[in-house]
Amino acid sequence: MDALQFDLKSKQLSLIQLPVPSKLAENDVLIKVAYAGICGTDLHIAEGAFPCGEKVVLGHEFSGVVEAVGSKVNHVKPGDKVSVDPNSGCGTCNYCTDSNYHYCEVGGLNNTIGIYRNGGWANYCVVPNNQVFKLPEKISLEQAALTEPLSCISHGWDKIQPIPIGKDILIMGAGIIGNLWACVLHLQGHRKVIVSEPQEARRKLVANLNTGYEIMKPTDLQARKAANPKWGVDLIIDCSGFGPAIEQALDLLNPGGQLCIFGVASPETKISVSPYLLFKKELTINAINVNPFSFNKSLGFIDAMGDRYLAYEKLGIKVFGLNQYEAALAALKTGTIAKAIFKID
Template sequence: MVNQTMEALQFNSKTQTLSLVTEKVPSVKENEVLVKVAYSGVCGTDLHIVEGSFPCTDQPVILGHEFSGTVTAVGSKVTNVKVGDKVAVDPNSGCNTCGPCSGGQYHYCSTGGINSTIGIYCNGGWAQYCTAPDTQVYKLPDNIALEQGALTEPISCLSHGWDRVQPIPVGSSILITGAGIIGNLWACLLHVQGHRKVTISEPLEDRRKIAEKLGTGFQVVSPAELKKQKEKDPEFGFDVAIECSGNGRAMEDALWMLNCGGKLCVFGVASPDTRVSVSPYHLYKQEITIIAVNINPFSFPKALGFIDSMGTRYLEYEKLGIKTFPLKQHKEALEELKKGSIAKAIFKVEH
């Protein structure tokens, strides 16, 4: 691969521009793996980065932190994967020396975690090739296709959220706010775990239609319809609310929808400038628990287990509202995602 070139989508935070560029295919160091990218997702965080409302490196960087592909080269000390393996890449790691890392909580690391993410602080998977440390590369089981492998990172975040919000007894009433890809994946995860009393709230009609096609039988409503239901019956509410939109108003509304002893899981990533108004008296009176979720510490293996259990019954792209685009159609991909006509955009990387 030495001296060969590749196409990539590079973001410049100083000019706030995303451009299709030609770069050299990166070479591998002794503990690195070179991945020929197959599928690379567009995350809501990526939209925030491109619009300038979420921090990233101040140097030009190739975005993309959700991707799968095939190993094409390995460093001299790499033993966990080999050339030809199908893999997914965990973009997050820690420094392995600080207190949080030593305690198994690298997502709190001041230099690692979200502060060193592949595709945010160093070159990522919106490219034909990407390198990653061997410790962050996971071989996909034979029964998991590269399409589903590209969902490993977001599902690994769900896995961490799943652990954080437990217990959720089967029979609990659950609200999901936001029917983008994260809300849809939460719906699928809850369904495969046996939950049936789930309501999905989404303001955009196109996304409500996608959520209805998931085949879960869950109630799908607009926030206005949900509000009317609460006004009509003050006793109407939920035991758990999983906020997937990153919208401050949605978080506030979800809090007021909770039953006594309810839990709010703040899962969607909001802009750093978003603020939420909370009544401490209401929290006290209802004994509400608020749980936040930060990335995916050590949850990639669990995510692969979830993908195995969900399979194509839940993780088929069209059913989830996922549309694929080549890298050269990045403007169309981001625009459709912003409009909400699709739940997620994924780059199907051509070679």
């Protein structure tokens, strides 16, 4: 089978041939992959800036069809359409038993499918059965490829509540995560939202969502603040992972405001924070790490959002074959698309 494998030592991503897995443990599920997304984390991995396994098939956002199951798997069967939660925990430590398996020392980001275990950038992938979710009838495999990023947003949504309707909100970054956040906010009734994005192509992409949100450049935000020093917003959701943008965000918050750090920054990124500013404005900073027990909530979001929000052309998603991975990565880096997804035959 075809597989895109990353070699940590050489920092090279290569399309290779691997045998189709033929032996399953009793709790394993073999999935024929249909769609697999490229995440910003994958870009960091490909640059050698994010930890991963030594030689691993990447791809932690994917959907597919069950090909075979182990002897003790009974909640899915061959032919079922599914999506995969790439994260898990040991199940016994204090973090796991407190429903925070993403903090687990042997789970969470330390054992993610597609980062430390072979993932979905291949024709087939073996997954533990408790990380496989059968799709509701209305959800397509295309939509289900977005379950993982939306499950992270669902976790973030829970952490930043309550957000009363009418609050002023700023989304920083109009890649796929910023666009999905815009969709979730619009679905929930929020209308006083600004989306800030430096790249013109991505500003045009987020405009395709027809939310009526104000879309501007970061320099426009600075100009508005300079013209009216009292101007600000109540909630900022940073989807850029860009240190200077996060620093700027704190100055744009109203008293009592909240900053949600959602974008995954490089481990080398540092920011400078004024404790006095935090004290004076009584600000809250929430950082979001993956998706503990939020996969079913994500499927609920997808069911409610449908093609009104999740059609690929509206979100700025372009589909590639596995053999087009170089073009896919290049398009993401230049910002001409919001997201690349592999359609795997």
